[in-house]
Amino acid sequence: MVRGNRIPEKGKGDTVKNVFELITFTGKDEENRAGASIGVSIKIGINDTVHRISRVCNSLEALESEVRALNKDLEDVLESAKIIFKEPSFLGVLEIRSNMRPEEIWEILSSISDEKGFIEAFNSLDEGKRREVADYILTRCNMFSGKGAVFSSRYDNESGLME
Numbered sequence: 001m002v003r004g005n006r007i008p009e010k011g012k013g014d015t016v017k018n019v020f021e022l023i024t025f026t027g028k029d030e031e032n033r034a035g036a037s038i039g040v041s042i043k044i045g046i047n048d049t050v051h052r053i054s055r056v057c058n059s060l061e062a063l064e065s066e067v068r069a070l071n072k073d074l075e076d077v078l079e080s081a082k083i084i085f086k087e088p089s090f091l092g093v094l095e096i097r098s099n100m101r102p103e104e105i106w107e108i109l110s111s112i113s114d115e116k117g118f119i120e121a122f123n124s125l126d127e128g129k130r131r132e133v134a135d136y137i138l139t140r141c142n143m144f145s146g147k148g149a150v151f152s153s154r155y156d157n158e159s160g161l162m163e
Contacts, residue, residue, distance in 0.1 A: 021050050033058045038066055080124070096121070098129060102136035105129070110147040118147060119154060119162045130160045 025035040038054040054066035096105055105125070112118040122130065134155060143152040154162040 023050060023052060025056060036063055038063075038070065082120075096125065098126070102129075102133045103140075105133050106137055106141065109133070115150060118150065122151075123161050127160050134160065 019041050021039045021041055023037045023039040025037075027034065035056040035058045037052050037056045039050040039052050041048065041050050043049075054063075054070065057063040057066060096108055109118060109121055112121055122133070125133065134151075134157075137148060137151050138155075141148040141151075143149060151162065156163055
């Protein structure tokens with residue numbers, strides 16, 4: 001197994017460099033071929049272990065495909081996080097909490113000026129809360145103007161998401 005440098009970066013708190021590791025296998029498949037997969041190092045207390053996060057690959061091309069898939073997953077996570085950094089209102093003043101009533105959440109959501117941010121904020125709610133808010137909007141709000149019109153035209157009842 002090829003291990004990465006896992007020394008915390010100076011000034012970065014608990015940030016760890018190179019958490020990904022190459023796990024190598026020799027003759028482990030049915031055809032006795034060598035292989036490799038990607039792992040992530042996890043340290044809990046004194047226990048340090050590597051967990052495989054990709055399939056075992058028998059060629060560089062297959063491993064490159066796994067890396068691309070992991071990169072895509074990381075990009076998706078980054079896209080989901082952009083709402084936090086793009087819309088300052090999500091950090092404090094317009095904080096949406098799980099114990100809020102649907103009308104309180106709708107008041108916050110409808111104050112978001114950017115349509116994409118509005119959709120992302122709604123879609124970031126857990127499914128149960130999204131459906132509560134959607135029921136409130138669809139039964140008690142004006143669907144012909146403002147954010148109500150945006151919501152009604154973009155809401156998919158089956159998935160519970162706005163598209």
